[in-house]
Amino acid sequence: MDQSSTVIFTDMDGTLLDHHTYSFAAAQPTLDALATRGIPVIPNTSKTFAEMTELREKIGLNGPFVVENGAAAYIPHGFFKQKPAGTIWQDGFWCKSFISSKGYWLKLLEIVKADFAGEFTHFSEMSTEDLIAATGLSEDEARLAAKRQFGEPVMWLGSDIRKAEFIESVRERGATPLEGGRFIHISGDCTKGKALSWFMEEYRRQSAVTATSIALGDGKNDIAMMEAADIAVRIASPSHEPPPLDKKDNVYTSTKLGPEGWTETLTQLLSLKE
16 A cells, blocks of 8 residues: 555544543554654544644644544644635634534433433533543543533433434434444534545645545444545444444454554554554
8 A cells, every 4th residue: 555645534532542541552653653654643533622632732643633523624734735625714723614513402402301301411411520430531631521512422321222212313303413432422414424535535636646545443433434434444342343334345343452453453554563
């Protein structure tokens, strides 16, 4: 594979970050190798803008990133030669938003609460302590996770049968619910896959290179991203089976978990030295 024309999109929790500890240490050598080769690593995550601006600095990623399950893409000035199509300058990045803000979805959740009383809670109703207990994040990380701009994560407390009924209920009202590793994300018609496709179209337009996209993820909310990519990598999880994909070609599944599986598969695909 021509590494100079490869773009990597990665989920964070359970993929680049360990499901339990949120550590990315096992992936650090591979991240270093990719940086040396000039291969962009683009987080495509359910995390917020506030979370990602801190996390990408901690990991050492300085390129574009996609937040809240494809709600918006943020691109640093200078990554492209020209202003990316359809973007506005916002919070120090070129921003391409794909849906409206979270206020609409909070109103929708208020409507369905009567039918599902006591069976769910969601970020805007949860205290920092509740978020810490539900996610395992630190206090500072939990505060950043609560700063959502586009969608709203729901923590389901009822049965699986009722969860399916809840998902259908919000879908009938215009939401596009996505099940992640821990939460049901309620937002509009955006996906990680649509964000990937938009970015790759812009990347190819501005670079005049027939670039290959690789997408790595472990959850149901990563399916659209992996379906849209040229190469899909399913990262093994300690909590659930690999997400099912319709595509059959260029699909790989790691044998190791989380960041170890991330390193395992990318090392094989790009012939990197571990």
